[in-house]
Amino acid sequence: MAIGTLPAAATRARPSIRARLSEFFDREHILGPLFISPAFLLILLLVAYPFCMAIYFSLSNTFIGRPSHFIGLTNFINLWDSDAFRQTFQNAFVFCGLAVGAKIVLGISLALLLNQQLWFKRMIRGAVLLPWVIPTALSTLGWSWMFNSLYSVVNWTLLASGIIDPPGPNWLGQKYYAMAAVIIVNIWRGLPFFAITLLAGLVAIPKELYEAAEADGAGPISRFWYVTLPLLKGVLAIVVLFSTIFTFSEFNIIYVLTHGGPINSTHLFATLARQVGLETGRIGEGAAISLYLFPALMIVVWAQLRYVRKQAN
């Protein structure tokens, strides 16, 4: 009897420890921090810490394999003496402004068309979204073949249809054409995001509003202007915010298509930072170029958030 009770008591005791443990972990103020800590540590170690390092690098004359010294804001100021940086600064605004502007106009048009009654709805959506899904570096490689100086299919088509005269532009070798080329590829790649997200915004607009507007005698254009556009503004603002950030910090398209050339005419902050920081080893200067992205992004984010809040009120 005595032998029999011992294990029974032990098994009764064990679940009580387990129960106590699980009760301990069940408390929200224990489980919450426990669940969030892997993500928190990851961000702390691999996002926040590198960000602080970037700031430190940018304030020093760090060069690969040499001790560094603190030099204050010298990097940020000296960059303005560099033609390459001034050109890059200008490029960033031209590239971002034109690409995002075109994506807004084309994105709204495409979303309006996709919102019509269509016969092959799924297939059409699939085709439209495709550029967004395929690895950008690889699809851009396809574009660089399309813009090839000797065998450009773009030039062939334009020549064959009589739009341009032979020999046609050398897309990636001429200043303005190269900028046009990288903007076209960025629009191509970013348009699906605009169209599909704006389509979701369009679908959410109640049909009754259009019926009411039509009953009041509003034509298609004024219905778009007074019903669609005001109700789409919130979604549009968020899409523009995302797109501005990612267009401004574009790297893949430039790197694969032009490497920043010809003569820096398509360099953006990310590609110039890589060239200066890694290819020539001036990490301090490279970090400073990267960080020029940051205030510009902050301004965009701030403006967008303010706009969204104003819309909400």
Place this chain on the structure above:
Amino acid sequence: MKGRKFWNQVLAHAALMPFIIFAVFPFYHMALTSLKQNRELYDRTAVPLLIRQGATLEHYNRLLWETEFITWTKNSLLVTILATVISLVIGTIAAYALARLKFFAVAGLGTGIFVTYLVPTSLLFLPLAQVVNWLGLGDSKWALVVTYPTFLVPFCTWLLMGYFRTVPKEVEECAMVDGATRIQALWRIVLPIAVPGLVCAALFAFTLSWNEFIYALTFTSSSEQITASVGVTTELIRGDIYYWGSLMAGAVLASVPIVILYVFFLDYYVSGLTAGAIK
């Protein structure tokens, strides 16, 4: 009236054609180039839109047997699958904590994760390369397994928070009244309801890490360690000599895994894209 509706529909399709051609043509041209013989490819008098002198698989043969393409693809798969699984696990528990639990600084942490979600990879790659070296992961694909979660976890967390909030609290509370612990309730009740969200997060994590380029380009360089995108864009170009046929074959083959997922899960892509931006 019915006739007018029909013609409106025809008009909408006609207006969509330029957009569809713009979206799809580069892929058509890529596939076409990869199948053309060099003789026709580099003939300036040939029509570039068609194959007229017979198709060939020579570019694919060269790519598969004379380059390290298979190694690069294996690297891509390994990095992508591991990074996706790690990010999904970390993202799921973080999202659950942020969406459901009340604890110290929960709102601040949520904002922090959202801000991280907006930080572009091109801002941090320089110092991160140093961190990677310190961790002893310089020129190693494991550096990518470690760093990809930095942009995948914020994305997964943000997406899943939205899904978890749609699960009614009462369902979970019922299970807990019946004696289930919170972790059991999460595992048996909340996660099964949130499966569409998990599929969506997994698909996007897979796509984002398969498509990642700047970290892969910066943190790895030797032929045994690089991923497919980096391999095709750097190793296949020797000096100024471009083997366009093989390059396009590489671009086509390295896109295949994503295209397969895409064809089967198109609706998840559409809903995830909108959710990621709006929620």
